Amino acid sequence: MLTRQDILLIIAALQFWAEEMDPEETHLLKIYSGDANVDQIWTSADIQRLRTQLNSAKLKYAVTNVGGTEFLTPELFSTPESAEQSHFSETGQIGTLILPEIKTRD
Incomplete structure (x- = not known):
């Protein structure tokens, strides 16, 4: 069960990812997601959109x-x-x- 505190941690992690990692580097996403098959590119705009949606949800x-x-x-x-x-x-x-x-x- 997710709580508001869990959502805030996810929002902070997304911000860290956007600022400190290369969001378009699929190799990093494979490592950190634990899914070797993931092939998604996240742009800074994608991350900001998700952060905004989670924050207002x-x-x-x-x-x-x-x-x-x-x-x-x-x-x-x-x-x-x-x-x-x-x-x-x-x-x-x-x-x-x-x-x-x-x-x-x-």
């Missing part, structure tokens, strides 16, 4: 079955603690939903 928490294929409760929770309180099943787990910022039309 809303986190919600849901209770699912162990396989993560079915919701055990119909509601989404604002905190992991509130999801845990509703966690009535020993076979359930709490998952994080990362929702985009809602842009309103003016």
Whole structure:
């Protein structure tokens, strides 16, 4: 389960990658991702876009079955603690939903 603190760490790591590494060097991405088959090029703009999306995203928490294929409760929770309180099943787990910022039309 991801928390806001986890997202902040990811945002900081992305900033470090953009500033200290060559984002377009696929060899480095293979090493640090642990996936020898990855062949993606990240531009500074890609990293900044992802950082912005993560920073503005809303986190919600849901209770699912162990396989993560079915919701055990119909509601989404604002905190992991509130999801845990509703966690009535020993076979359930709490998952994080990362929702985009809602842009309103003016």
